[in-house]
Every structure is written in structure tokens, then in C-alpha cells.
Amino acid sequence: xxxxxxxxxxxxxxxxxxxxxxxxxxxxxxxxxxxxxxxxxxxxxxxxxxxxxxxxxxxxxxxxxxxxxxxxxxxxxxxxxxxxxxxxxxxxxxxxxxxxxxxxxxx
Amino acid sequence: xxxxxxxxxxxxxxxxxxxxxxxxxxxxxxxxxxxxxxxxxxxxxxxxxxxxxxxxxxxxxxxxxxxxxxxxxxxxxxxxxxxxxxxxxxxxxxxxxxxxxxxxxxxxxxxxxxxxxxxxxxxxxxxxxxxxxxxxxxxxxxxxxxxxxxxxxxxxxxxxxxxxxxxxxxxxxxxxxxxxxxxxxxxxxxxxxxxxxxxxxxxxxxxxxxxxxxxxxxxxxxxxxxxxxxxxxxxxxxxxxxxxxxxxxxxxxxxxxxxxxxxxxxxxxxxxxxxxxxxxxxxxxxxxxxxxxxxxxxxxxxxxxxxxxxxxxxxxxxxxxxxxxxxxxxxxxxxxxxxxxxxxxxxxxxxxxxxxxxxxxxxxxxxxxxxxxxxxxxxxxxxxxxxxxxxxxxxxxxxxxxxxxxxxxxxxxxx
Numbered sequence: 395x396x397x398x399x400x401x402x403x404x405x406x407x408x409x410x411x412x413x414x415x416x417x418x419x420x421x422x423x424x425x426x427x428x429x430x431x432x433x434x435x436x437x438x439x440x441x442x443x444x445x446x447x448x449x450x451x452x453x454x455x456x457x458x459x460x461x462x463x464x465x466x467x468x469x470x471x472x473x474x475x476x477x478x479x480x481x482x483x484x485x486x487x488x489x490x491x492x493x494x495x496x497x498x499x500x501x
Numbered sequence: 502x503x504x505x506x507x508x509x510x511x512x513x514x515x516x517x518x519x520x521x522x523x524x525x526x527x528x529x530x531x532x533x534x535x536x537x538x539x540x541x542x543x544x545x546x547x548x549x550x551x552x553x554x555x556x557x558x559x560x561x562x563x564x565x566x567x568x569x570x571x572x573x574x575x576x577x578x579x580x581x582x583x584x585x586x587x588x589x590x591x592x593x594x595x596x597x598x599x600x601x602x603x604x605x606x607x608x609x610x611x612x613x614x615x616x617x618x619x620x621x622x623x624x625x626x627x628x629x630x631x632x633x634x635x636x637x638x639x640x641x642x643x644x645x646x647x648x649x650x651x652x653x654x655x656x657x658x659x660x661x662x663x664x665x666x667x668x669x670x671x672x673x674x675x676x677x678x679x680x681x682x683x684x685x686x687x688x689x690x691x692x693x694x695x696x697x698x699x700x701x702x703x704x705x706x707x708x709x710x711x712x713x714x715x716x717x718x719x720x721x722x723x724x725x726x727x728x729x730x731x732x733x734x735x736x737x738x739x740x741x742x743x744x745x746x747x748x749x750x751x752x753x754x755x756x757x758x759x760x761x762x763x764x765x766x767x768x769x770x771x772x773x774x775x776x777x778x779x780x781x782x783x784x785x786x787x788x789x790x791x792x793x794x795x796x797x798x799x800x801x802x803x804x805x806x807x808x809x810x811x812x813x814x815x816x817x818x819x820x821x822x823x824x825x826x827x828x829x830x831x832x833x834x835x836x837x838x839x840x841x842x843x844x845x846x847x848x849x850x851x852x853x854x855x856x857x858x859x860x861x862x863x864x865x866x867x868x869x870x871x872x873x874x875x876x877x878x879x880x881x882x883x884x885x886x887x888x889x890x891x892x893x894x895x896x897x898x899x900x901x902x903x904x905x906x907x908x909x910x911x912x913x914x915x916x
Contacts, residue, residue, distance in 0.1 A: 395809060396801070410811050414800035416755060433901040437753035437844040441742035443804045466756075466802045 398450060401474050402458035415449030417441075418461045419481055419500075443467050445490055445497050447482055450474075463490060502697040504609050524689060525569075525696035530703050533729030534562045536883060537721060539708050539744060540737035541565035543574040543684075544861055544868065546691035546702075547876020548736055548883065550608075553698040555877070556884035561700040562730075564723060566707040566740075570688030573738050576806075576838035577869040578761050578783065578795040580774050582619040582679035584646045586635050587906050589894035590847060591642040596891060597874025601682060604873060610690030612682050613788070617772055619679030620649075620657060622823070624668035624779040632674040649675045658773050660826050667822065668779050681774060681785055687872055711747040711858070718748070718858045733858045734883050739804065739839035741862040750854050752862065753844045753900045758808040759798045759866050760816075762835035766790030770826065780819030784827075792827060794820060798840065798866060808837040840866050844900055846909035850878050850888065851897040859883050860897065 396409040405411075416439070423435040440446070446466045451459050461479070463472040463486050472493065473486045482500055490497055503509060503522055513520055536552060538545045541563045552558040565571075581601055583594035600607075601614045623629040632648055639646040651663045651670045663670035692702055703725065710722035711733070720729035735744045745752045766789050776783035783795045796816035799808050813835060821828045843849065843863040848871070850861050861879040864871055878891035888896070894906055 395811065409809055416802070429901045433753075434751075437900040438751040439742070439753065439755050441752070441755050441802060443740065443743055443756075446802055448801065464801075467804045469803070469805055 396469060396471070398462050398471060399474050400452040400455060400458070401460050401476050402452065403456035405452070405455055407452055407455055411452065411454045413451040413453040415451055415459065418447040418449045418477075445472070445494060447500070449477065465494070502693065505611075524693040525702055527704065528701045530562060530701065530706065530723075530725050530728050532727075533720065534701070535560040535730070536732045536734065537561075537728060537730035538563045538734040538736055539721070540735065541569045541688075541692065541702055541704065542572050542736070542738065543570065543688050543691065543872035544864070544875045544879070545734075545736035546570075546688055546695055547872050548734055548861065548879040549695045549700055549876075550691045550698075551876050551880035552884060553695065553700065555880055558884060559698045559700055561695070562728065563695065563700065563702045564706045564708060564721070564728070565702070565704045568704050569692055569702060570685055573838040573840065573868060574688045574872075575685055576761065576836060577684055578785070578793050579681045579684045579869055580619060580679070580776075580783070580785065580795075581614070581682055581870040582676050582774075583644050583870070584619070584621070584635060584639055584674055584676045584679070585908060586638050587847075587908060588642060589906050590908055591639065591644050593874045593878060593891050593895075594871055595642070595644050595874075596877060597871045598679065600873035600877065604687070604690070608690035608694045610686060610693055612686045612690050614680065614682045616678050616680040617774065617785075618657065618675065618677045619774040619776065620654065621674040621776045621778060622654070622670050623672045623674065624665075624670060624777065626671065628779055629671050632672070635674055644676075645678060646674055646676045649673050658771050658775055660770050660824050661775065662823060662825050665822050679774065682869075684869055687869075691876075708744065708747070711744070711749075713748070713855055713858075716854075717856045731857065732883055733855075734861065734879065735858070736861040736879065738841050738862070738864060738868060741841050741860070745860070748853065748855055748858055752849070752897070754841045754849075754863050755802055756804060756839050756841055757798045757801065758803040758806065758837040759840045760796040760808040760812055760835065760837045762794050762796065762813060762816075762832050763787070764792040764794070764827065764830040765833050767792070767830065775823070777819060777823050780822060782816040782819040782823065784820055784824065791833065792830065798842070804839055806837045806839055840864075840868075842866075845905040845907045847906035848875070848895055849897045850875065850882060850892040850895040852882070852886075852888070853897065
């Protein structure tokens with residue numbers, strides 16, 4: 395079972411305690427956006443095989459959203475971090491680079 | 502190709518079965534083809550077959566990373582039905598179901614299509630209203646379905662508990678001409694027919710890159726070298742995102758794991774397919790006697806072909822409530838497949854930003870039933886360069902244009 399540490403309340407939470415929220419760090423578009431921008435925000439996804447950044451909610455715990463870095467090919471978890479950032483923090487990037495030297499980096 | 506028949510069996514019985522040919526050839530790739538299809542699963546092979554049969558295009562290679570039919574074609578619960586709500590879905594799935602009816606004869610290969618009937622239980626008043634609506638839509642679409650009473654449900658499937666403690670059965674949407682098929686045989690039958698037309702099925706050949714020039718694909722780089730092509734068709738599940746990235750575009754798809762399991766074999770106890778979408782589980786009995794059970798998808802991106810155990814617990818809890826007699830059955834095997842979920846839970850059969858590159862992706866949790874119809878529509882798209890009536894609504898640009906084929910609401914979770 396997937397286990398993630400909630401960075402908001404510090405609990406190591408099982409998957410059954412969490413709600414998945416799919417890809418993180420999407421740039422939001424709303425009224426005034428072009429159809430292409432809105433489609434990219436709403437539907438187009440990286441869907442990588444490997445390092446992935448995603449949103450989770452500690453639904454049956456503190457209720458807060460947070461973000462996780464995870465490998466979709468092995469289910470390895472690189473770390474979790476608060477959701478109030480527009481890109482992964484340097485320590486998460488460093489952890490991933492240490493374990494996946496050929497990773498192309500966050501883009 | 503030697504035809505399979507009762508006479509062939511009798512002839513081979515007389516000579517220790519030494520005269521059977523290999524069902525398909527395993528040639529080395531040529532430098533170039535008229536059409537290259539990536540993915541030798543059911544959909545890819547069906548695309549190739551109908552390119553040859555309907556359009557006479559036989560200079561075709563079908564590239565497969567692993568072995569033929571080794572992905573979701575060999576991992577599904579083999580349900581075939583066409584009782585969808587939206588018109589484009591009903592059209593392509595009904596085409597597919599009708600092709601399944603004569604597929605064994607067309608391919609000279611027994612795909613064991615068994616139109617035993619598919620029953621989708623209504624266990625809430627909301628579901629009753631939903632299925633009544635689907636039944637009326639199906640009547641307009643020319644798909645034969647009927648809404649049946651709980652008593653009729655019990656007659657058709659006596660092992661069902663219609664007075665369940667949480668969700669009593671209030672009726673069901675019944676498609677008498679739906680059923681099941683032998684999933685591997687569908688891939689093998691198409692492969693044999695494609696090979697017989699002179700097409701090349703190249704297994705253990707992974708695509709590593711897509712080469713293009715001036716907005717047109719020139720060929721693909723593979724683990725067996727460069728293979729040139731005039732037209733490229735990408736027909737895969739799971740790795741559609743990686744292929745699209747090689748070709749330089751992004752898709753409205755996320756890959757998640759869907760699980761299934763089978764029990765130990767028992768005596769025949771149900772001769773229909775039952776889907777219970779409210780409690781979420783579906784079940785049928787295979788010819789070997791195993792109960793074939795479909796579960797749920799995980800809610801996160803996953804390429805590992807295994808899912809989370811708590812989904813199995815949820816599925817079995819739901820099914821024990823629905824079919825009390827299975828409570829002491831042992832489960833034999835459990836596995837996962839990687840399914841491509843699109844934003845509206847409908848597939849993409851589409852042109853792409855590259856002129857001679859076409860995609861057939863995103864069948865989500867319900868691809869097996871669609872194999873013949875999907876191949877039919879994709880072959881038409883690839884041969885003519887423009888989608889025919891079956892495929893045109895499934896363009897990848899429908900998300901930008903807001904023309905969704907919203908089966909996520911219409912079909913619920915189970916496909």
C-alpha cells in the first residue's frame with residue numbers, strides 16, 4: 395500500500411486515508427484564456443513513466459492538500475511537500491537527482 | 502494458411518498433429534512499409550486486419566514491444582456490450598459487438614464469442630432513472646436493450662441476492678446480445694489473418710523515437726533499427742503518453758492501474774454477465790468455471806501493472822453482498838493492467854498535428870469490447886486520411902472545442 399507523509403500534520407498516511415488529485419504544478423487558466431491554454435490546463439497531461447509530481451489530499455485526516463514526488467514506474471516515493479509552491483522545492487529535486495541520475499529535471 | 506476445420510482436425514488426428522502450421526510468421530523487419538502500426542494488441546491487429554480486408558493495404562508492419570496480445574488484451578474481463586448513452590459511443594461499440602458475432606467465421610479462428618447477456622444492476626433510484634434513460638437512448642440508436650424487473654433479474658441469475666441489506670436490486674439494464682469472448686483468441690485470430698495477408702508482425706521490437714520531417718512522419722527508431730513508413734498508426738494503451746511525447750504532442754490522458762481477479766473453478770452457477778456499478782464489482786463465469794471478477798481503478802498514475810490491495814477488498818466486499826454464495830471461494834489469481842483514462846472517458850481515434858500520423862488511444866477500462874469496431878474505424882481513418890462516421894466524434898481536438906463524449910457520467914465507473 396502506498397504510504398505518504400502528510401507535510402501539514404506530520405502523519406504517515408496510508409493510501410486509504412488519502413484522496414488523489416493527479417498532476418501538480420498546473421498553470422491555471424480561466425476567463426480570457428485562449429482555447430489552447432484552457433485545454434492545456436484542463437486536460438493535457440504529462441502522464442510520465444517515471445518521476446511525477448502530484449496532488450494529494452489528506453481526506454480522512456487533517457483534510458489539507460499537499461504535493462508528492464513519486465515514481466510511477468516503481469511506486470517509489472521521493473518526498474512530500476506543502477502545496478503552496480509553484481514548483482518542487484530544491485531538497486525534493488536533490489533527492490530525486492540522487493536516486494534518478496538520468497532524470498531530465500522538472501519542466 | 503491452412504484453414505482450420507473439422508476436417509483439418511480429423512486429418513491431423515491421423516498423423517499425430519504434426520501438420521499444423523505456425524499461426525503467424527515472425528519475420529525480420531523490412532527497411533520501410535506503407536503503414537507501420539505501433540502496438541500488436543487487439544486494437545492494433547484489428548486495425549491492420551481491416552486495412553487489408555477493407556482497403557487492400559497489406560504492406561503493413563505491426564510493431565510490438567513485448568509479445569503479441571500481452572498487454573491489456575490478455576488482462577481484461579472479456580465483457581462485450583454496447584449499451585452506452587452517448588450516440589458516438591453506442592455507434593462504435595454496437596458496430597464492434599455486431600462484428601464480434603461473425604468474427605470467428607471471418608477470421609477462421611474460434612474467438613469463443615458467447616452472447617450470454619449482460620445485466621447492469623440498478624441499486625439506487627438514481628440508477629433506475631439513469632438506466633431507463635439509457636434504455637430509451639439505446640432504442641433510438643438501434644441498440645437492443647431493455648429495463649427488467651427484480652423478479653426477471655432473479656430468474657436470469659438465481660445466485661443474485663436481490664434483497665441486499667444495503668442496496669436491494671431495483672431492476673437492471675439487460676442487453677441480451679452482449680456477452681463475453683476469449684480475449685487471447687481475438688488477438689491470435691487477427692494476428693493469423695494479418696500474417697496470412699503478408700503483413701509483418703514484429704514482436705520484441707520497442708519504438709524508441711519517431712522521426713519526422715516538415716510535419717510528416719518518415720519512420721520510427723526501434724530496438725531493431727530504423728523502420729521507414731508512409732503512414733504511422735499508434736494503437737497502444739498505457740504508453741500512449743510516451744509515444745505522443747516522441748511525436749511531439751501532449752494528450753488528455755492519464756494512465757492508472759485497473760485490477761481483475763479470478764476464483765478457483767466451481768460448477769456452472771451463472772450464465773450471464775452481471776455488473777453492479779453502485780457497489781462496484783462485476784462478475785461472470787468462464788468456461789473453465791472460474792468466477793471472473795473486475796475491480797476498480799486506482800486514483801493515481803501508475804505503470805506497474807499492479808494495483809492497490811484495498812480495491813480488491815472493496816470489490817469482493819461488494820460482490821459477496823451481491824452474490825452470497827461466493828463468500829467462501831478462494832481467489833486464484835489477481836493482476837492489473839494499465840488503462841489510459843481520457844478527460845471524458847471516451848477514446849481518441851484521431852488525426853494528429855503530424856500529417857501522416859494517426860492515433861487510437863484512451864480506451865480506458867473498456868477496450869476489449871471495442872476491438873473490432875475500433876480497428877474498423879481506425880483502418881478507415883488511416884486509409885482515407887480522414888475519419889469516417891464512426892471515428893469523427895473521437896477527435897483529439899474535441900477537448901479544445903468542448904465537444905465531449907461524456908461517458909464518465911453516463912457509464913459510471915465500470916466499463
